[in-house]
Amino acid sequence: MERTDSDDPTVLLTGGTSGIGAIAARTLAERGATVAVVGRDEDKGTRLADELTGSTGGTVRFHRADLATQDAVRRLAEEVTATYDRLDVLVHNAGLSRQDHTITDDGIELTFAVNHLAPYLLTHELMDPLRATPGARVVVTASGVHRRGELALDDVRLEDGYEPLDAYARSKLANVAFTLELADRLDGEDIVANCFHPGFVPSTALFRDASLRTRLFTRIAAVVPGIGTTPETGADRLVELATAPEYGRRSGGYVGSDGPEEPAPAATDPDRRERLWNVSADLVGIDPDWP
Structure with a gap:
């Protein structure tokens, strides 16, 4: 594969083929960035890139x-x-909410695997190019629903009862806790890590695998004025954390609808964050003593 060699910023954006990810990809590309869009659908992703x-x-x-x-x-x-000579911004935006209790081939509950463990492992695997790029950023799409989540690290497979919204809330709490712990561990390095709440964006594909009741609600919310946030607003928040100078100087922040705010206490508790970090390392088979 041909390797890029450019001074333009390079952004890796997971979940970039639809919703706020696709809108953010366009905005970043319009500003001259090289955008590496990650998704599952080959045809859809190729068409978008072209x-x-x-x-x-x-x-x-x-x-x-x-x-x-x-x-x-x-x-x-x-x-x-192998493809890019730099990595200025790593954006973890992929996410899902699954109605059925599903276990991955790695033995992990699916929502936790995609929404949390994938960002955790991908950040670990890309630390070298991030470190090699001055002023690199890690941006994580979290959610305000993290405030109702419980990490439940003694039951990572959620075998003791499965409820889709609880599983999603747990994964979003893990997003916030991971971001704050990563920022602390990167203290003194030229890399920042921040996360944000994009708002409730009912028109995205996030809830494509949710229950019929949830899918019906989101469809109604997408067309009723005053309910939810537009994808453009969510994408603007993503782009802001990826490009705005102030977020190149700030690390360990959670950004809500009105700017930086305090996340749930469960995300800021050092002991819970460290345990999540160590359990995550064990689940993906890496040394927890990183970065």
């Missing part, structure tokens, strides 16, 4: 990966490292 490259001043490439499997995450990291 369309954005042809209509913007940037370069958009599609990388296919199913982030539910750890092997796929590692292959993605290898592909990115």
Whole structure:
């Protein structure tokens, strides 16, 4: 695969083929960035990359990966490292909410695997290119629903009862806790890590695998004025954390609808964050003493 060699910023954006990810990819490309878009649908991703490259001043490439499997995450990291000469921003935006209790090939509950473990492992695998790029950023799409989540690290497979919203809330709490712990561990290095709440965006594909009741609610919310947030607003928040100078100087932040705010206490508790970090390392088979 041809390797890029450019001074333009390079952004790796998971979940970039639809919703706020696709809108953010366009905005970043219009600003001249090289955007590596990650998704599961080859045809959809290739069409998006071709369309954005042809209509913007940037370069958009599609990388296919199913982030539910750890092997796929590692292959993605290898592909990115071989393709790009820099990594200015790593954006973890892929996410799902699944109605059925599903266990991945790695033995992990699916929502936790995609929404948390994939960002955890992909960040680990891409630390070298992040460190090699001055002023690199890690941006994580979290959610305000993290406030109702419980980490439940003694039951990571959620065998003792499964409720889709609880599983999603747990994964979003893990997103926030991971971001804050990563920022602390990177203290003194030229890399920042921040996360944000994009708002409730009912028109995205996030809830494509949710229950019929949830899917009906989100469809109604998408057309009723005053309910939820537009995808454009969510994408603007993502782009802001990826590009705004103030977020290049701030690390360990959670950004809500009105700017930086305090996340749930469960995400800021040092002991819970460290335990999540160590359990996550064990689940993906890496040394917890990173970065």
